[in-house]
Amino acid sequence: MKCDKAELLISAYLDGELTASDWSQVERHLSGCSRCAATLALFQKNTAAFKQTLTQRAPESDLWAGIAVRLDDAPIPKSGLDLRSAWRTFWQGFVVAPTPAIRFVQGGLVAAALLLLILRPQFQAPTPDTTIAPQTDLIPASPIPSADKQKFMQASLTSQVEDYLERAGMLLMEINNSGDELDASDVPGLRTTSQSLLEETIVVKKQLAQTQSKELSYTVDQLEMLLFDMANLNDKPQNDEFNQLRAMVIQQDLVIKIEIYDARQLRQETRMKPSEDETRI
Amino acid sequence: MQKCPDEHELIELVKQGNRSAFRDLFQAYQLPVYNFVLRMLGASHDAEDVTQEVFVKAYRKINSLSESGHFSSWLFRIAKNEALNFMQRRKPRNTDSVEADYDRLDRQIAGENPEAVPSPAKQVESDELETLLQSALNGLPESLRTAFVLGVVEGYSYKEVAEVMKCSVGNVKARVFRARSLLSQQLGPILAES
Numbered sequence: 001m002k003c004d005k006a007e008l009l010i011s012a013y014l015d016g017e018l019t020a021s022d023w024s025q026v027e028r029h030l031s032g033c034s035r036c037a038a039t040l041a042l043f044q045k046n047t048a049a050f051k052q053t054l055t056q057r058a059p060e061s062d063l064w065a066g067i068a069v070r071l072d073d074a075p076i077p078k079s080g081l082d083l084r085s086a087w088r089t090f091w092q093g094f095v096v097a098p099t100p101a102i103r104f105v106q107g108g109l110v111a112a113a114l115l116l117l118i119l120r121p122q123f124q125a126p127t128p129d130t131t132i133a134p135q136t137d138l139i140p141a142s143p144i145p146s147a148d149k150q151k152f153m154q155a156s157l158t159s160q161v162e163d164y165l166e167r168a169g170m171l172l173m174e175i176n177n178s179g180d181e182l183d184a185s186d187v188p189g190l191r192t193t194s195q196s197l198l199e200e201t202i203v204v205k206k207q208l209a210q211t212q213s214k215e216l217s218y219t220v221d222q223l224e225m226l227l228f229d230m231a232n233l234n235d236k237p238q239n240d241e242f243n244q245l246r247a248m249v250i251q252q253d254l255v256i257k258i259e260i261y262d263a264r265q266l267r268q269e270t271r272m273k274p275s276e277d278e279t280r281i
Numbered sequence: 282m283q284k285c286p287d288e289h290e291l292i293e294l295v296k297q298g299n300r301s302a303f304r305d306l307f308q309a310y311q312l313p314v315y316n317f318v319l320r321m322l323g324a325s326h327d328a329e330d331v332t333q334e335v336f337v338k339a340y341r342k343i344n345s346l347s348e349s350g351h352f353s354s355w356l357f358r359i360a361k362n363e364a365l366n367f368m369q370r371r372k373p374r375n376t377d378s379v380e381a382d383y384d385r386l387d388r389q390i391a392g393e394n395p396e397a398v399p400s401p402a403k404q405v406e407s408d409e410l411e412t413l414l415q416s417a418l419n420g421l422p423e424s425l426r427t428a429f430v431l432g433v434v435e436g437y438s439y440k441e442v443a444e445v446m447k448c449s450v451g452n453v454k455a456r457v458f459r460a461r462s463l464l465s466q467q468l469g470p471i472l473a474e475s
């Protein structure tokens with residue numbers, strides 16, 4: 001067992017997440033490796049410090065009082081924001097009642113909407129009966145609440161990139177940590193994830209081109225090359241082949257770079273501010 | 282993440298707008314959620330506000346919860362997002378602070394600690410130790426912090442953490458390990474003296 005594997009297992013052991021047989025392997029390694037023995041001692045010490053110091057607390061005030069007041073004006077919607085239907089509604093707003101709809105939407109939103117129209121292939125093109133031949137007598141030309149539109153625009157601009165980065169981060173972690181352990185049974189999963197991320201990359205890159213994120217754009221370029229190789233991985237990749245990919249992840253610090261660009265960072269770089277009310281669930 | 286008794290029934294009632302059922306759920310989960318948020322943010326007053334926000338959001342969005350068996354991880358996911366949203370509002374960053382982030386991480390990895398830890402006193406008092414540990418946590422990238430707070434400080438299983446973070450158990454293991462390494466590099470000499 002190599003030291004990096006041993007350290008990972010030592011950490012899991014301290015959280016009670018290791019089987020006895022795994023632990024006996026680690027113990028064998030520890031008996032001959034003073035560096036890992038020191039790591040164990042250090043990890044043990046700081047784990048105990050965290051657990052003993054950051055103990056369970058109770059809130060000082062009655063939280064329910066503040067919650068109950070707000071529930072009174074909190075109707076329960078049938079479902080959360082459905083992007084697909086929001087998109088359809090939004091689109092109908094354009095087709096059916098262009099003038100009031102556009103009045104609601106500021107120039108930037110219109111441009112972004114058009115951009116999204118082009119960039120979001122997974123949004124099914126609006127169905128013909130509502131768009132290509134708009135039949136105003138069948139579709140009520142009610143104005144679309146501008147809040148819905150705003151919500152939709154924000155949700156789609158940030159959440160797709162956020163979601164992409166989160167999944168890319170996880171994939172990279174997985175590659176980073178699989179080490180010489182890569183199991184042939186993991187390959188199909190890695191390949192599928194890489195393929196779907198690769199398909200989204202072009203969309204994400206175009207969205208990023210609208211922001212100031214030069215560093216992130218560069219990182220995504222590097223990621224794209226990796227995804228391409230991952231998506232084309234053989235069923236039984238040679239160790240060399242996979243290790244080269246892994247080396248790229250590590251050398252380029254891709255995990256850390258992606259992790260830096262979390263939601264907060266991205267929000268500031270996209271020009272649209274999220275509403276206070278937005279959740280990412 | 283222990284389920285409260287009759288959780289499934291309570292959730293169904295809440296979906297129909299029953300507030301007293303929601304109050305029961307709140308009582309079952311307020312401490313775990315509050316403590317998680319507290320360790321993510323570090324300040325008790327902020328943690329109280331955010332915890333309230335979490336439950337209001339949960340109530341409003343309860344119908345988007347498809348399987349009531351996953352309520353606790355769903356709730357913690359809201360808590361995680363609300364904590365991160367709060368941190369974003371509290372500490373606005375400039376677009377050009379990316380370099381500073383790299384520097385900070387580099388220094389952390391190199392074992393220096395530019396912002397978090399006060400000068401290491403020989404005898405660290407317990408309050409002081411809490412501040413020290415909390416600020417070390419605050420210096421972690423958020424996915425590492427989430428994994429460490431849930432998996433180590435709050436003692437949830439990696440499987441539960443994986444459900445909250447929507448990642449694999451292997452990922453949790455790796456994140457907790459990375460968090461431990463970074464924290465140990467920062468705190469090692471200080472804890473050795475305390």
Ligand SMILES: [Zn+2]
Pocket residue numbers: 002003006029033034035036037
């Ligand atoms: Zn070793």
